[in-house]
Amino acid sequence: MTKRNTREIILEEALSLFAVKGYQSVTVKEIAKAVGIKDSSLYKHFSSKQAIYDTLLMWMNQKFEETVTFYRLPQGEMESVAREYGRNDLIWLKKACEAVFLFFLKDPQAAKFRRMLTIEQYKSDDAAKTLYNWFFNDAILFQTDLFREMIRQGSFRDGPPQIIALQFYGPFYTLLCQYDQRPEKEAEALALLMAHIEQFAAIYQIRNEES
Known part of the structure; x- marks a missing residue:
């Protein structure tokens, strides 16, 4: 097992505290105490x-x-990304969505980071902006551009790209919030996510056979 250095331990302990109390409510002294070092050592x-x-x-x-x-x-x-999504089957799409979903749900640092931003968004403009960009704006903009290009390439049924993106991403984020901190329900969350993807693909994707 690789031994963690002090810098990594500081980051992990700080993130754990931020995820519970929020960034603004945690002091450098608390972080140093959690790491087991003095304040002056942390500033190094x-x-x-x-x-x-x-x-x-x-x-x-x-x-x-x-x-x-x-x-x-x-x-x-985006042209090549859309072409790749368009030619892959439903099984591949499910695996891709599962990988991203489980990253944000189960990766310890990713889950704590999202919780910190959720707590801190009402106290810090920077945290609110980061949460907005990470989990809303960037995701929806990417999917809007992706679906627009897939429609142009003929692998997706015609429709308003931004609305299609919202229809795809809305359940994804809802499930992420609903099953956060409920590890015993992971299989249930994934089953609902897969059902959503199947229905979405059946409605919009022209080549959606599992082949």
Whole structure:
């Protein structure tokens, strides 16, 4: 097992505290105590609590990119991404959606990061903006562009792309919130997600055979 360095421990302990109390309510002294070091020692690794938050944000972006790469989800120009989604079958689509869903539901850091943002959104404009971009704006914009291009390429039925994106993403995020902190219900959450994807594909995707 790889030994964690002090910087990583600080990030993990800070995130655990932020996920319970919110960023604003946690002090540097509390983080240092959780790590088992003095305040002065913590400042050798991070110049401020804001620096810890900024590093956590970069850390989470990196973890998500690693997940996308690991599961070989399409990346790059939207034309090629849409073509890849259009030619893959329903089984592939289910696996892709399951990978992203479980990342946000089960990955310890991702789940804590989302909880921190949810708590902090009413206290911090920065947290509210990050939550909005991560879980709403960026996701819906990407899917809107994706479905628009798939319609243009003929692999998706015609319709308003933004509304289609909302129809796809709404249940995804609802299930994420509904089953958060209910690990014993993971199979139930996945069954509902898969049923949603099947129905969505049956309505919109022209080539949706499981072949």
